[in-house]
Amino acid sequence: MDIHTLLDQLFPLNHEVKFDGCYFSGIGHTAKGDVAVIGTTDAAPIGVELAYRMAGEVLAIVRKFPRRPILLLVDTQGQRLSHRDELLGINGYMAHLAKCVELARKRGHRIIGLVYSEAVSGGFLATSLLADYCYALPEAKIRVMNLPSMARITKIPLERLEELSRASPVFAPGVENYLRMGAIHALWEGDLSACLLDALDAPQKGDVRSELGEAREGRKLARAVAEQVHHYTA
């Protein structure tokens, strides 16, 4: 969905969002108060500047608007792949963004993620995956890597991967797979502003993704193994 259509549907009461290249930020008005919006368009690669800019926006919201919910609308093809980004320590910038989001959460800001177009590996990790709850539109695309590249690197024939991906949610791209594995809390369909209002009231329970993944049978071991380590008597 086009970002302008999406913002209109999420915030029928109005919104003030400023665009600068593939970055945008602003506020959306809802019946439950104002929501801060931070995001990207055009499957933006997240490089050092963009991660830094988003972190700065989160810090400014925490400083100026205590407890205002933050909606992350990040459309990304992943982290920017370049020698320069690595030279400057892009992983440090991604981690900084993650710390800023955690700070906001700790200080009472709800963090909501909505994957509306594309979410890929490092760009996903440093943004929407850090939300209290991450949602997605049904047509969104989520992946670590496409199957042909995966086949090349793992040296497993593409046909075999394609066949297995029909039964297993564990490696193939797809929103449904992330839903089954607990990383996507729910799909947003129909009245998106109503979905947002519901999310603004969702009970805060910490990280429930491994429990969800187990209940939905997409990740059968994650919760149980973590629990075993937690209580293992050595």
Add this chain to the structure above:
Amino acid sequence: MRSYYEASARERIIALLDPGTFHEFLPPQDRVVSPHLKQLDTPAAFDDGVIVGKGHLAGRPVLIAAQEGGFMGGAVGEVHGAKLTGLLARALDERPAAVLLIVESGGVRLHEANAGLIAVSEIMRAVLSLRGAGIPVLVLDGGQFGCFGGMGIVSRLCDAVIISEEGRLGLSGPEVIETTCGVEEFDSRDRALVWRTVGGKHRYLLGEAAQLVADDIDAFRAAAIAALDAKPDLSLEALEADHARLGERLERFGDCRDGLEIWSRLGIDTPERLPLLEAAQFIAATAERRA
């Protein structure tokens, strides 16, 4: 002197901790393996490439994890990731002096990519929760495979990264960038280029690593002991200070195309000699010059 680089994950744990104090959780005898590798006809490991447990460091209780680069490059799958999250959750209850993460990882394990990515996200949140509760998390990085992908982000969420010259820390590995963008973007076989981009010395100079040590397990141990009293600070003021530093880095070095240019701008004389220096000489030669 025992090489950290050459040691296995288990050898590193045993040599880092006080003698005889290590107890493993879910050891290989328990045979908790990845269920996903078998269906791809890929061999599994009885510890899924990560060892977790508890022990003592300088007499103080710690929880510890070590990734085994020898198994799938230390990549994170569902079980591997869950062992790390479980250890971090346990630390919230037990409140050890610190959690030590001996990292060596290419990031997400592609054979179970979705599970690995979500696991890394869970590790990220667990590390931040633990630090929020005042328990320091220390990272040791000096293995053959370096630390990349999601584990590169995880490392920088922690209180301190202790790295050797041989250690590497980044997000996208040089091979990944070369494969995707071409050899002219990043020649992964140019070892000197790789080291002055993601190697321990550059990371230390940039402020991405807290301490640089020699490739010696005892040196890592001494540095970890010295870092035990780190006080996690994720306050608004602390993050604003980090933000200012990261902004300054972009301004000062954003147009640099090589580590040598950055080192030169830091005011280091004849930066091209830095790769040749031993850790102690290097630290002396760059004193007061770090970003």
